Amino acid sequence: MIKTSGLSKTFKGGVRAVTGVDLTVEAGEIVGFLGPNGAGKTTTMRMLTTLLRPTAGAATVAGHDLVTDPRGVRRRIGYVSQGGGVGPFDPVGEELELHAMLYGMRPAQARERVAETLERLDLAPLADRTGGTLSGGQRRRFDLAFGLVHRPTLLFLDEPTTGLDPQSRAALWDHIRRLREEDGLTVFLSTHYLDEADTLADRLIIIDHGAVVAEGAPAELKGGTGTLDDAFLAITGRSLREDGEAAASGARGAA
Amino acid sequence: MNAIRETWLVFRHNTRIALRQKAGIVFGVLQPLLYLVLFGPLFATIGTWETLLPGLLAQVALFSAGLAGFGIVFDARSGVLERLRVTPARRTALLLGRVLSSSLTLLVQSVMLLGAGYAFGMRAPLPGVLAGLVLMALLGVGLAALSNAIALTMDPDAFAPIMTTGVVPLVLLSGAFLPMSMAPAWLDAISRATPFRYVVEAVRDLFAGRYATWTVAAGAAVTAGLTVACVVVGTRVFNRENA
DSSP, X not given: OEEEEEEEEEOTTSOEEEEEEEEEEOTTOEEEEEOOTXXXXXXXXXXXXXXXXXXXXXXXXXXXXXXXXXXXXXXXXXXXXXXXXXOSSSBHHHHHHHHHHTTTOOHHHHHHHHHHHHHHTTOGGGTTSBGGGSOHHHHHHHXXXXXXXXXXXXXXXXXXXXXXXXXXHHHHHHHXXXXXXXXXXXXXXXXXXXXXXXXXXXXXXXXXTTEEEEEEOHHHHHTTTSOHHHHHHHHHSSOHHHHHHHHHHHHHHHO | OOHHHHHHHHHHHHHHHHHHOHHHHHHHHHHHHHXXXXXXXXXXXXXXHHHHHHHHHHHHHHHHGGGTHHHHHHHHHHTXXXXXHTSSSOHXXXXXXXXXXXXXXXXXXXXXXXXHHHHHTOOOOHHHHHXXXXXXXXXXXXXXXXXXXXXXXXXXXXXXXXXXXXXXXXXXXXXXXXXXXXXXXXXXXXXXXXXXXXXXXXXXXXXXXXXXXXXXXXXXXHHHHHHHHHHHHHHHHHHSTTO
16 A cells, blocks of 8 residues: 655755655555654655655555656545644535545535545534634544545544543544444554554554664564563664653644 | 636635635725725825726735735645645645635725725726726736745745735835826836836726726736736745645
């Protein structure tokens, strides 16, 4: 579903955010993408979703070449960014219909698909609300709806549960699992939370200093006795938890 | 799906939002309306309403379409823009739909202003007014595209103070309030270097029922050239990654 080789991004000014990522994701997998702050997670994610052009390397995403056919990639993927994409002023249902139609759906089909997606995510009664009146958990589920309304085969989630209360997190996890079970959706998610990676992902890919430094099932990485925290610390020399807390408080500060 | 349908979808969506926020449309035309009501009668003692209204139209164009970038600042902040950029819709369509909607808003505001003008005693011929509105719609597209490009390039917090200040000299230099033929030579020279003067003078001719003049031709050419240039710049900025 995803195959990259030597995917790199050097920003203007010479910052080498990603120095050569090789990774493979199979259809139907839920893959957790972990790494300390500044390791290149978001840059990689933004390259894989066509928002940033790689400066070197190649990738095939959902059957299309990232560099030569970005629109082909966009047609088949869904992406939920860190900050989400729910505007504060407009009825979310209406935004979703536009979003669906930009994937080529006719109005009737778009309405039907929006209704179905909202039903699945327990959002149907909230369709006429504006983004500003939703709770954090509801807004996050709407973000998911935007990522799913066109039935992608591959879904990218960038830190989907950062800033959510435990109940909303658990609800979101359930939705993600169900999507994989019912639709065979492939999920590529970055996260700061090791418990999230542990419970949700089949396989983890750890990135540091712009390259993949470890990968495997959570159990493999833990090596039987340790915790995922220990494994992460051993691999990157940093604790993800500290990073996670710093990021979470940073996100709150920004909000 | 073709680019025209994508543009239409984005246009319709943005227009629906704009029409819902009626206050925004009225607010955009409020300042020129105040000039019309509180300054117009004064101006009419030395000039004509047909001279004043084209100037007020230029003012509303700069304050409405010229500040259209506000909207994209909000959309960039809330993540809406990025969400749209991950759809297969062409980026040019995402920009054009938005810009055409701003132009329509400007058209509605212009008609409101002209309605008030007629009520106060303006007697411009309909064909001239319609031709003037065509120029305004075109200008609206260009200004909105440029405004979006600036908004995406500049620090979002600086956009509001810089742009609201920046459009004031442009309005004054267009000769919106008093024809630049009355200006001292240096002011006249600066004014000639700004595009809006030519638009205002062309619309004044049109409102006076003079259609086949060099002034009209120059105004139409400047408007068209400006619009094309702004749309090219806007598209380039919008297509840029990270914009």
